[in-house]
Amino acid sequence: MNSPYSLTRTTKLFTSVAASLLLAGATLTVAAPAAGAADTGSAACPNPAWSNKSPGKGTPKGASALIRVGPSADCAVAYEVGTAVVMQYHCWVTNAAGNKWTHVRVDNTDYEGWVYNERLDDGGSVHPDNRC
Incomplete structure (x- = not known):
């Protein structure tokens, strides 16, 4: 369970990061994952x-x-x-649909996750040595 302290600390971190990104002309929107979202067979999130x-x-x-x-x-x-947000690449995978995705971290933050390679300016991380 999150304490009020960790929520305040997270809010302050987000405010600090958001302010830095806005000053740089970048945009970052944080969306909370759906609460209680259930896997639905083939639609399950890998x-x-x-x-x-x-x-x-x-x-x-x-x-x-x-x-x-x-x-x-x-x-x-x-x-x-x-478009002004720089993402550091970690590695890449090919999903069940045959699409390549890169695991990224937003530069100078702890925000990370997966981006479809077609949505990255250079096609993402695809070198064979960088496969997850």
């Missing part, structure tokens, strides 16, 4: 292991990119980042 294997980084392609809790469009959105 949760593969990942590690930091990639030295790469990139930004969203187009207006924004969704950072999800798992490498699938069926997974909840954790964050939405704008």
